[in-house]
Amino acid sequence: MGRSMAQLELRNVTKRYENGFEAVSNFNLDIQDKEFIIFVGPSGCGKSTTLRMIAGLEEASEGEIWIDDRLVNYVEPKDRDLSMVFQNYALYPNMTVYDNIAFSLQVRRLPKKEIDNRVREVARILEIENLLDRRPKDLSGGQKQRVAIGNAIIRRPKALLMDEPLSNLDAKLRGQMRVELAKLHERLDTTFIYVTHDQTEAMTLGTRIVVMKDGRIQQADTPKMLYEHPVNRFVAGFIGSPAMNFLEGVVCCEEKKLWLRCGARMDFELTWCSVYSVLTDYIAKTVTAGIRPEDIYLEEEYRKMGQEEQKGLKAVKVTVTARELLGAENILYFQAGENDLIAKVGPECAYRSGEEITLYFDTKRMHFFDAGIGMNVERCELG
Amino acid sequence: MSDMVAENIQGMRRRAMTREEMESLQREMNLRAKRKKKIRTVSLLGANVVTAFIILLPLLYAVSIAFMPSGELFVMDLNIVPKHPTLENFKLALQRVPLVRFVFNSFLTAGAITLGQIISCSLSAFALSFLDFKGRNVVFMIIMATMMLPGEATIISNYLTISSWGWLDSYQALIVPYLTSAMGIFxxxxxxxxxxxxxxxxxxxxxxxxxxxxxxxxxxxxKSAIGAMAVYTFINAWNMYMWPLLVTGSNNMRTVQIGIGMLDSVDSQSITLMIAGVVMIILPSISIFIVGQKQLIRGMFSGAVKG
Structure with a gap:
C-alpha cells in the first residue's frame, strides 16, 4: 500500500484538566516513520490521554504536536490523516462488516468501485473476506478486532493508533493477535502507536517503548535497552515478569573490595559488577540493588555452569515460602533475611514451602539504584 | 395414580427393575409432569383473561353503549349488551359536529408535534451528551427546571404571545408551542x-x-427510544384539551377532544351520542399504541436493563 512519510513530533505536550490535574506533563517524543511505538505504564499514567491528543480527540493544554512538519494542535481529527483502533472495537452495530470497513471512504465520497477494491484488499489481508455481509453482533471478539483494524487501515493513514486493542480478548487469542499485529506492521509499513498496560505486549511488539508514570516519560528506548538498562527503579520493576527483586543495602569497602551489605547473611561482593567504578562513589551510602528473578539460580544449576560463569555468583541461604510450576519453569517465592524475593528457576525444582536451600545470585547482572531518587546509578554518573 | 408410582418404587426396592418397567415408569412420570405444566398454563391463562376483562370492562361497556339506542341506557335492569344495536349514534355524532375534520386536525397536529419533538429533542440531546462545551450542565439543569412549571402557569402568557402574532385559530398556534419538550430531551x-x-x-x-x-x-x-418517545408524544398531543380549546375558535381548526366537548350541550345531553363520539376518536390512539407498544415498553425499560 503506497503512502506518504510520517514523522510525529511531540514538543512539551501537557494535558491539564480544569480541576488542575495534570494527566500528561511535558511530553517530548520524536516518532520516526514506520516505527512501532508502545506507550506503556500503569493505569492512570496518561498513556491513553497522550494517544488521544495525537488523534485529536483531546486538546493539548500546552505544547505542540507536529505531523510531517505540520502543526496539528488545532486540526480536526479527520484531517490529521491518522486512524485509531479502540479497546471496545467501536464498530457501528447497524452496519455490515463491509460498510464498517468502508465507512471512512464512503464519508469521503470515493468512487464506489475504488471503495469496493480497497475493502476487498483489506479483507484479504485480514482474512475476513467471508464475513463481509455479517453484522458486528454476529462476530467473535477476534473477528471484531480484525474488522476494527480493517476500518483503520483502509484509509492508508500516516499512523495507526491503537488504544489497548487486545485487552478485551482472552489470553490465547491475545497471543495470536499479537503475532498477527507484528506481521501486519511489517506488511503495511506504517507507523504504529500502541497503548497498553501489558508489558509482555510492549516487549514483544514494540520497536521502541515509552514507559510512563504519573504523566511523565520515564524512559523511551528499545525493549532490550529497557530490560538491560532501566533508568530508574520504576522502569526496572515494571518491565519483566515476574518483576525485579529489590534489596536495600549499604556499599562498603573492605579488604580493598566493594561489598554490598543487605543485613544478616546477605553480603554481596561487587567485584564483577558492570557499574563497579560508579559504585565507588557510593561507599557508606544506601543503594537499592535490583536483581531479576531469572538471574537467581538453584544449586543444581550453579553446579552445571562453567568456571567463568560461576564468577560473581553469590550463595545465599533462603527459606522457600511457595512454588508455582508453570510447565517449563518454576516460580520460587522465598525469604532471604527480611526480604520476600522471587526466583525463576528450571522445571526440575521440587522444593516445598518451609525448606531451607541455597540460591545463587548473579551479581554481574545486578542493577543499582540511588536509594533516594531511585535513579539507576549508571545514569547518575552520566547526568 | 400415585399408588401405582409408590408401588413401583417399592417394587424397585424389592428387586432390580427390568428395562420395560423402567421405561413405563419414566413414561408415567413424564406424563404427570406434562399434565402439571398444562394445568399451570391453563390456570394462568384463565386468570389473565379474567383480569383483562375486568380492566377492559369500562372500555367494552363504552363500545356497547355506543351501539345502544338512547332509550335503552336508562333502564332498571342490567344491560351490558345492546338489545337493539344501532349505528344511529355514530351518524348523529358525525352530523352534529364535523368529526372527520376534527380527526384530521388532530392527526395533523399530533403528527407534526411528534415529528418536531423527535427532531428537536434528538438534536439538543446530542449536543448535551456528545459535544463538550462550557455550561453544558447548567443548560441541562435549566431545561430540566422547566419541567417543574405546570403548563397552566404559562398558558396565559403563551396565549398572549400567540395572539399578538396573529396566530389565533391556526395550525401554528396548535403546533409550534409544543415542538420541543424537556421530557423528550431528558x-x-x-x-x-x-x-x-x-x-x-x-x-x-x-x-x-x-x-x-x-x-x-x-x-x-x-430506534427504540424514538419509538417510545413518538408513541408517548403522539398520545399526549392527541389528548390535548386546554390549549386547543383556548386558541381555536372555528370548526376548521378544532381538534377531536374539543369536538367531543361540543357533543355535550346543556340543553340536550345524550350520553349514547357522546360515547359514540368517544369510541370513534379513541380508535386512533389505541391503534397507535398497539402498533408501538413493543417499542414503548422496550424504550421505557432500556435504561434499566442492559440488553
Missing amino acids: LFRQFYLSFPMSLYESAKIDGCGNMRFLVSILLPLT
Missing part, C-alpha cells in the same frame, strides 16, 4: 449517555461530521 439524553463514546470518536476520526453521525449511526441505533 429521555434522549439518558439514551445517548449509555451510548459508547468511542463510537462517536471513531466516527470523528473516520471523517464523519456530527449531522451524518446523528443520521446514519445514532438514530438507527436508538
